[in-house]
Amino acid sequence: MGITKDYLRYVHSGSCGCVASANGEICSIDAKICAVTACENINFYNLRTNEKVNEIAESTSDANCMGLSRDKRWLAVGYADGAIRLFDRQANDAANVIFSGHKKGVSCLAFSSDGLTLASGGKDCAVILWDIVSESGLFRLNGHKGPITHLTFARNDQFLLSSSKDCLIKFWSIRSQSCFYSLFDCRSEVYSFSLLLDESMILLASGEAELLVYELIWLEDGKLSSSDASDEPENKKQLSLERPTDEISIDDMANRYVRVNVRGKLLRQGKGRALQLAVSPDERFVLCLGSDKIVDVYRVFTEAEASKRLLKKLKNARKRMAIGTTTSKVNEEDVKKDITIAITRIGEYRPTSKLKWADFTPVYKTEEDGAMQYSVFLLISRIELISSSPCIK
Template identity: 35%
Template sequence: MGLTKQYLRYVPSGTFNVIASPDCNSTHVTLNGISGRYIAVGACEHVIIWDMRLGEKAQVIPGENVMVSQIAASPTGNHMAVGYVDGNINVFELINNEIVCVFAGHKSAVTCLQYDEQGHRIVSGSKDTEVILWDVVSETGIARFSGHKGVITSVLFINGRNCIISSSKDTFIKFWDIETKHCFKTLGGHQMEVWSAVLLKEERYLVTGSMDQELRVWKLNWTDKIKEEDKITHQLEIVKLEDTDNTEDTSVLQCHQVGTLIRGGKGRVVGLVTDPGQSILACFGTDSLLELFAFCSDEEAKVRMHKRIKKQRKKLSKQKESGEVDPEAIDVSEICTLSDEVRRLSSVKLAAKIKSSCLLMGTSGELRVGVTLASNTVELHSLNLAEGNEVRCLKQITQPGHQREPRCVAISSDNLAVLSASADSVKIWNRSSQACVHTVGVAGARPTCAAFAPGDRHALVGCADGALLLLDAAAALVLESVPAHTAAVAAVSLTPDLRGCYTGGGDKTVKFWQFELIPDTTSDSKAKVLSVLHTRTLQLEEAVTAARVAPDGRLVAVALLDCTVRLFFLDTFKFYLSLYGHKLPVHCLDFSYDSTIIATGSDDRNVKIWGVDFGDCHKSIFAHNDSVTALQFVPGTHYFFTASRDGRVKQWDADTYDNIITLNMERALSLRKTKNENECILRRSRRPRWIHEREEHFDTLDDQDYVTRFRRTKSTVLFILESIEDK
């Protein structure tokens, strides 16, 4: 057996900063016999059930390495069906989070799920254009319905007729007979994609949403007196009904468009949802407006019709007396119209784009509206239909996560805290529990880089406006805002002696600062607070994109906008070396622990390894398929990590130039190594995360079975190292 070399493997250890994933729906669930209080949302690979009264996690249904795309709660409240982007559907027991059954039939992401009224069957639609009916009791598939040419957008049970309705991006709506497993009717009244469909008013009305401002309302009329032989004949019939159709439809189902509901929102329809009683309709598009409609009961519709007729006749009578109309044109149609059946409720204007919504009608006439927003927020609103008041917000869950994309992360020296910064706030997280400890509001500052100060009580945050913020992490306060640069701060870090820090900015300077204690002018006490004092400035010819001081304190490396990296002596700022070879600007660089190697990552997707002694390029590696955004050496080794916008994090050996491991993510922008050599933090462009340690060993370097895969989420990820053998 030949010589082997051991490397450590990183596996995910957890997820945080996730309140709700934008690519998954939400639903009301019943826990402990309580309804209207809990909302289930997708969160990366997991499903989180939020307690909207306390603003805390009531329950977490764990997943593995696949993102959740759809969820559905059973009518009995005992189970939760979870659809994933790989096409699988898991049914969980809500009491103990155990998997009841797994349905594997789709080839791509599940796009819609629904239970029947007994909770014994599930119908699912997918991006593979297939609709599948599952039996939860026998844990088997019942039927596969093929016929659509586009992605399935909605699936609905017609419980009273044992049928299924499916809508698709191919502009068609199909009706399927479960007994014969065939399509017996197709509606083609849409000119563009059908994005959502719901049944209302005891399954008598079908409402569909498309690319325009209209919601089409179809009335379903069933003919029960049809002969059995005629039923078989018309099962495969495709009927296209328009408003101008006069042909008599002899099939078992007659669908007529009775009108349209005009939306007030902009863009296409994103989703249509209804309450379990099918009396309230909610519609939302690509903006932040949620519109509500109420389908009246038959008695209320008749009252509204009589009022409308009385009003119209009174108006015509006045026009007749004035001679404006023909005296014989006094008759008014006494037919119940869509305006009599539907009334518009108060709309809800939210702070961000709506991603999903769920409705629940209470026994006292209170409507509970749950909403997930694109800003990583879950909200619960209430509307009393009897009183007709405006919609009021009951609860907003925002504290456990950023509302904007996190731009940078930092780790404390004791590995107990993690700092993340976004355009709206800076958050301090407990590394072990992944809970948000403190939140510091920095609205408008737009942080770009961050670092903990010595002692981990304070933090330094560089901003896009050139300011350097000094934060008190324990008190969650901004102690001081120092105008460090006249352009964006590109880098901030501590000097090796921990007595100061340095910053690099777009104003073509690298500035060095010294920590000092000054009297606290905001209070009467004699206590002193931490501040920074500007000591020296390194003037350069181009804007600074990255900067790093060598661990031995001898050199400072500065990446410039002209695609070069300049090395200077730290004590005198005398020019030492120029590293050139990148075709696009370098945005990340780092020294090895012994200050003998420097690695640089650039927008040209290459990583170059240089010798510090002579500035020679040891190796140029085509590392990623997109810009390299972060680079960090592992302490005490010549191994380093790179992160890229291509969604991958890779570990490299700077001595052998081997790719040790690849972790798939989505647009990784920031990477930090902990003082503990067994951990690192990675900040992704969507949302933050955590994971379990495994004890598996791998013998080949290129074996992709151990690669942990993730989909798009705004997350920060902590990885735990494990030993693997690499031949």
């Protein structure tokens, strides 16, 4: 019998000095305080004094994501064990509420505009809605075949939009608790999306080298316009000859609430996947974070600004045709299809390391020369937090 060799067994018992998780998130609480996921904890930092001001340590599982209600009262944290903890920031001594419904880790969270409903998406491909007042689950939405990556409420919390790694964007009706439309045009995993221009446009960040833009036409009370209603039987007959029955039912239900049209694509300077879209509080600027060190900055124009840009483009096109630079005839409809009239890329930001997450602060101001100053909290791959205040004209 051989001689056994004793050895010391090392077991992880805890962590110290963790600023943020390598794949964590950062959330802006106000103009100077941010919250970040740090292993199993949530750390709060004052980036003006560079001090840690608070900490939430309520779980032994890693914190994956966070969600903050619009009134800044409720903070929801999703963990790797599938649990969601809800904290009331106005009552420091109150016990946190625990929601348990996901079989795997929670990947994204979203509050309704009134802060009374919480939507959670998990790696188990399920979307669950929770009632904050009664502290209970409402219902589960199944349909995705991949982990949920992003959630957003729309149209006064009547609908919920979800994206997933199964390359789909799904539109859910809260009242009927069902999916009434699925966007199939994405050829790769969808990581994030943003609703812009009063929810009339959706911007998608996926594994492609470009950002996809779609126009959303919302129908009131599920009613079609008179012209669409007159053509509906003929359209249904034509669809029945070209598509399977399942796709017909999806499109017919979609016509009750929304019409989705391809608007165009926006070029990115960054290479690889587009992982996150951060929108300014006034929805005038969008940051696109990718898998490299480049952050693309996009400008979103209002309807009045877009009309001026359209007239300017038409004027320049007619001028080029007059001097003989181009022989093609100027068509106003073709110029209107240019997506850069509504959204255009205006520059880039190159940090010293790769960015993991970004979030705008709710405060911005206008300088004397007309420049807009925004504050952005950034989480970089060196596990550092920085506060940037760029001025954009």
